[in-house]
Amino acid sequence: MSNSIVRALWYTLFIAIGVILIVIWLAHSGYLLIEGTGDVFVALGRLAGIALGYAVLLELLLVARVPALERAFGFDRMNRFHRGAGIAILYTIVAHLIFLVGGYAIRNDANIVNQFVEFFESWEDVSSAVWGAGLMLLAGVLSIKAVKKYLTYDLWYAVHLLMYIGAILAFGHTIQSGDFASGGPLIFWLLLTGEVALVFVGYRIALPFVYDLMHKFKVERVVQESPSTYSVYIGGKHMEKFHFEAGQFAQFTFLRRGIMRHRPFSFSAPYDGKHIRITVKDFNGTVTSKIRTLVPGTRVIVDGPLGRFTLASAETEKCCLIGGGVGVTPISSLARDAKAKGKDAVVLISHRNPSDAPLLEEMRTTGVRTEVFFAEGQGGQKLSGELIEKICPDIHERDVYICGPAPMMDALTEGLVVRGISRNRIHTERFSM
Template sequence: MTNRGPGQVASRPRTMHVRRRPPQTPAWWRDLTGVLCWTSVLIVAALWVSGRGLQTLLNGPADLFTSLGRLSGLVAADLLLVQVFLMARVPMIERSYGQDELARRHRLTGFWSFNLLLAHIALILGGYTLRDHNNLLRETWTVVTTYGGMLLALAATAALVVVVVTSVRLARRALRYESWHLLHLYAYVGVGLSIPHEIWTGADFTSSRLAQVYWWSAYGVAAGAIVVYRLMLPIWRTLRHGLTVREVIYEAPGVVTVSLGGRGLHRMPVRAGQYFVFRFLDGQGWSRGNPYSLSASPAPDRLRVTAKAAGDGSSRLARLRPGTRVAVEGPYGRLTAERRVTDRVAMFACGIGITPLRALLEELDYRRGDAVLVYRAHSEADLVFRDELEQLARRRGITVHYVLGPRLRGRASWLPEGAGSWSDAAAVRKLVPEISQYDVFVCGPDRWMDAACAAVTAAGLPAGQLHQERFSW
């Protein structure tokens, strides 16, 4: 292990390698994904109509509630499967949207699914109570204890409640990433436990052969995507490339770089700006994966990641030893050269957000004088890769601005305390003149990114030239 003092950065010359470029992502992949998701909801609604869902609405309050309960339950189940499929790491979807946008869509779909599930429960119980001329509590007890699969459905609902509650922003902030990720796996438990209820007591499933074909196909596709892309593909890539830890370097206070070696990495479809989910097989806790961006352009025999200690997983990096085996998922993310539309690039980084942007500056194609880096940090001691960045700047003609100082209080700003007299947009125009002619890549903490993105937009950057990917959970 290489051990350097705080703020001292190792100078590591790198050899240029020719890599096989991953293919461009077809634009129609994104459109097709959206069409398929909406089509699944329309199919569910059509199956409900074919099962006399509309006709029963006119048969009185009991049938009205029950029929609407059937529809809400069917759509809730379909959206739950869509939610699972969106986060199954399917390359077509991953490369079309990127993980930050997928996470937002996943969360939105999940809340709609859960709300419809609650509506399904309330409407069905209300309809059954009216039909049986019973009181609500007694009817609920009868349904749970006598209908097939209902105890399992109750357990499925409890599992989904855990997932939804821990997805609320306040709850996420109170949990460690590792705890949140483990609790989020309960979504799979909820999906699995809901199937018997649908098979045994779901009127739309039991009365329609077409519905049975659709639902079995939908569950099969979702389960298959999970098995193939979240289990088999990572295992295959881990065994094929044989990644191990080669070196651990202390970059700055609390910041650690891990260099990884492996076989045939030029065959891996990875680009600068992407990230992997790593599991370091060094003992207890090895099964918990953590996402880390590449901090250098990938080489045929080496990858490099850099992280700041912010939880159990990233804190473990400093204790890694050379030779430790590594299991890997990925690559993921869309913060790559593929998104460029101009010949000039400007990078806005804050803190450890420098990692993917440093890799992009190394890999992107641009002329001398056509690249700008604006690096925001609390102090000089917190600048990561300073020596590397300055060597890269001299070699490739990059203009580098270090924006240092404590956080500006009193307004949401990307600037430090000492620049409080500047407007955010004016500072952008000062540091990057003619910003409308640049592709701008932004990476850092969420609130800082919000302010930085607002500033570059206000400074005149067209929306299509702003590129960001958020790695918060």
């Protein structure tokens, strides 16, 4: 079954659940729409609450790293859905609060402040829901791009976890008030939330724990690839059972003080059944700067493999693999995979200068045509859609894989699209969620 059909089935399921939720709302609160202004506000507030609850469930499902979802949609598309669900959560929290407080204030002929205080003090489930909503709002606001850029990754990630605490605090409110407090709607909501919770716990928490018990991953050695880039070789037990495809990535947590935070890194070498390799750039001031200090025997938790940045996603038998900076890591793996599978591949590598070009010699020995460009120095060239088409005239017949800094990926994608390359044949992936 093709990915497009599988995606259509998932969309149908999500829409069907949304329709059921709206039908439940209409059955229990629809009559309020023909009453007074206060009642209309209350009905709309309940609808916003239902939308909020569903958005939270979708958000949890999206970050649960469900393989079936990831295979169907790909990590980039799921990231976009993740951001969309986060925005929906922000808007629906505000709408739920405004409409319900305003509606009951009109009903009770009270001012808004007194009505809010009455909610908070008299409704036991509301007080915990308000705290939960506050935590979700904080996590959502700090995830807005304009705000997030001022935060370190570690601080942002820690605050992001508040979303889960907020969802737990608000859950009681969803089954004690409103349209899901009893009968069939309550059963449906409990089944829906219970299933999402099981999926989240299973894939996000239990599976990495099982992998850890099975493989006992640990650092074998650290190799310097360039002045600021290091490769980490990771081994363990039963490594032949830890399968991944070239181009995929995983979340890695090194169990060592000062570095014990999970980070996404792509596999920089294909599966060999013996060890896995990641190649990491040393960014001063971040946890990556401590990768070079890892010692053999350091335990590692590996959550993955993840992503669809693989040759299995290709629509053609020919490919063009483009890497920039440390983005060459999955490209290196893909190049060797393409060679092993007999695919017609062209590799284009872009670095700032020759002094910091990780895995370059390795790339040149893959047997795949490899062109390297340096942006700095005399005669420097910067990759563009025009240059790619010049170097690879049959680019229209190839699947294109791009990995590197986000601005580079965006610019090259648009540069290729305006030259008639189908977006379906342009594969990029931003390794985060």
